[in-house]
Amino acid sequence: MNVPLRAALAAALLMLTTLPGWLPAAAPPAARAHDYRDKNFDYFVVGDPAAPRAAERYFTLALMGGGGSVDEAFIALARGAGHGHMVILRAVGDDSFDPDAGDYGRSFGAEWGPVASAETLVFHNRRASYDARVLATLAHADGIFLAGGDQANYIRDWKGTPVERALNEHVRANRPLGGSSAGLAILGRYSYTALDGGSLESRVALPDPFSSAVTLESDFLRLRFLGDVITDSHFSQRSRLGRLIVFVARLDNQRGDLKVLGIGIDERSALLIDGRGIGRLAAGSAGSAWLVRATRAPEVLRPNAPLSADGVRITRIGPASAIQFRDGRVAQPADQTSAVIRGGVPAADPLLDTRIVRGAVPPGEP
Numbered sequence: 482m483n484v485p486l487r488a489a490l491a492a493a494l495l496m497l498t499t500l501p502g503w504l505p506a507a508a509p510p511a512a513r514a515h516d517y518r519d520k521n522f523d524y525f526v527v528g529d530p531a532a533p534r535a536a537e538r539y540f541t542l543a544l545m546g547g548g549g550s551v552d553e554a555f556i557a558l559a560r561g562a563g564h565g566h567m568v569i570l571r572a573v574g575d576d577s578f579d580p581d582a583g584d585y586g587r588s589f590g591a592e593w594g595p596v597a598s599a600e601t602l603v604f605h606n607r608r609a610s611y612d613a614r615v616l617a618t619l620a621h622a623d624g625i626f627l628a629g630g631d632q633a634n635y636i637r638d639w640k641g642t643p644v645e646r647a648l649n650e651h652v653r654a655n656r657p658l659g660g661s662s663a664g665l666a667i668l669g670r671y672s673y674t675a676l677d678g679g680s681l682e683s684r685v686a687l688p689d690p691f692s693s694a695v696t697l698e699s700d701f702l703r704l705r706f707l708g709d710v711i712t713d714s715h716f717s718q719r720s721r722l723g724r725l726i727v728f729v730a731r732l733d734n735q736r737g738d739l740k741v742l743g744i745g746i747d748e749r750s751a752l753l754i755d756g757r758g759i760g761r762l763a764a765g766s767a768g769s770a771w772l773v774r775a776t777r778a779p780e781v782l783r784p785n786a787p788l789s790a791d792g793v794r795i796t797r798i799g800p801a802s803a804i805q806f807r808d809g810r811v812a813q814p815a816d817q818t819s820a821v822i823r824g825g826v827p828a829a830d831p832l833l834d835t836r837i838v839r840g841a842v843p844p845g846e847p
Contacts, residue, residue, distance in 0.1 A: 514598075518578065521609035525583030527590035528598035535563025535597070535623045540652075540756040542704065543659030544668060546768070547629050547714045548748025553763045554659060555585075555593040555626075557753050561657030562624030567596050569626045570664075572604040572634035579603070585628060596624075604634070610642035619647040624657040627664030629714075633675045635667050640701055652704045655756070662714045665746060669710035671732050672698045673724075683723025683838040688825035690727045691784040697731060706758040706806040709740050716745035716771055719846075720839035723827065725773050726793055726820060730782050733775055742809050743773030752798065758806040762798060770798040771836075774809055776819075787825025795820050795833060 514526045541561035543554045559567065569585045586599035600618050602609070609615055619625070625648065627635070639645045652658050660668050666675075673681065674696045681694050689695075697711075711732060713725045722745065729743040746752060747768025754760040762770055772795070779790035798804055799815025811817075820837065821828040827837045 514600075516583070519609075519612070519614075521605055521612060522615060523578060523582060523601075523603040523605075524614075525586055525601040525603075526598065527583070527586045528596060530566060530598040530600060530618075530621065532566075532597040534621070535565025538563045538565070538623050538656050540655045540705070541657035541659075542652075542668070542706070542754040543626075543657070543763075544665055544712060544744065544746055544752040544754070544760075544770070545659060545661035545714075546665065546716060546746030546748050546750045547662030548718060549767070550588075550661075551749060551751040551763050551765050551767075552593065553765045554751035554753060555588065557763065558624050558626060558657045558659050559589055559594045559596050562596065562622075564594055565597050565623030566621055567594075567599040567624045567626065568618055568622040569599065569601040569628055570604070571601065571628045571630055572638050574631065574634050574637075576605055585626060604638045607638045607642065610639055610644040616643050616647060619644065619651070622651060622656065625651055626658070627660035627667070629662030629664055631675065632663040632666040632672065633678070635663065636672075636674050636676060636698060636701065640698075645701065649703055658704070659751075665712050665714045667698075667702060668704060669707045669712045669744070670699065670701075670703060671711035671728070671741070672701060673711070673713065673728060674698045681724050682842070683720055683727075684840070686724040686727040687822060687827070687838065688787040689785065690731055690782060690788050695724075695727060695731065697728065699732070699735070706754055709809075710742045710744055710806070713743065713745045715748050717747045717768060717836045720836055721745060722771070722773070722795070722820070722833060722837040725771075726790070726822065726837075727788060729773050729775055729793075730779050730788060730790060733778070734782055739775050739778070740809075741774070742806070743771075745771035745773065747771075752804075754806060760798070760804045760806060762800050762802065764800075766800075769815060770804075772796040772798060772804060772809065772811060788822050789824060791819065791821040793820040793822070794818075797832070
């Protein structure tokens with residue numbers, strides 16, 4: 482090409498690039514996160530998971546009793562997460578799809594936050610616990626909430642998987658974590674698993690503490706301050722004190738000491754644990770939290786025999802109370818008494834009578 486021709490082409494190109502509206506083609510925008518179904522899990526999202534991580538996060542554990550939300554507990558999780566990225570975990574035992582499974586995320590994005598994003602993962606099976614997308618979402622979480630449902634699904638899908646490791650590492654990194662109902666059931670070092678497919682009643686546990694229905698796990702999550710703890714939800718409303726007494730007796734016997742702390746949480750109530758290991762009832766709680774701790778070994782605790790025990794200290798944690806999880810001491814308890822069990826039958830106690838055992842399960846109870 483001769484010099485005059487090259488000069489003419491260059492001048493024409495310069496003129497073209499200066500015309501109004503002419504711009505070089507822009508790179509396509511990055512795809513925004515969206516809800517989708519996978520064969521192993523469902524995914525729901527609110528907000529922008531690609532937004533920067535929270536600059537500051539701090540340790541919070543939120544123990545929620547189920548049966549309704551305590552706004553202050555969820556606000557505390559969002560605050561502890563620095564209003565960054567929340568991840569909500571659920572698990573179902575089949576391939577069912579619930580279009581409302583992302584409801585917690587929508588609330589974190591609005592009245593409980595707002596947060597930068599809220600991602601919900603609904604596990605359908607154990608294979609989801611090895612999926613790179615699931616693990617990346619957990620690694621990116623500033624805060625995690627474990628929803629209700631059936632804790633047996635959590636045990637089956639997560640125990641011994643990268644998800645179990647991710648949850649333990651999340652709390653070790655001083656990031657907040659909470660659980661409600663079934664999510665609460667697995668927060669302690671020890672947990673009632675319901676792996677037999679039922680929901681254990683106190684009237685079954687007390688006459689036979691070694692029944693096959695008393696399914697206990699002692700090697701799942703290892704969260705700070707909960708190393709001696711087993712939790713229970715829907716506590717007063719479903720009269721679960723009797724079974725929690727059995728759980729504590731069994732675990733103390735297994736360990737050979739009297740250091741296990743049974744923590745029961747009433748419905749629409751929550752206990753918030755701070756970085757010093759001090760737990761307080763969340764503002765707006767409709768009920769109480771309860772501490773169950775043995776002061777002596779049971780008189781009778783063996784297979785095929787009803788429980789006989791006394792000296793089981795029961796402490797009600799109210800709005801003015803504080804429990805130190807390092808040693809189980811409670812400052813300003815709302816109430817305190819000792820439970821007595823003879824041949825699997827609780828002695829009368831006005832504080833405990835309606836909470837320790839019930840005659841029948843109401844129709845339609847989930």
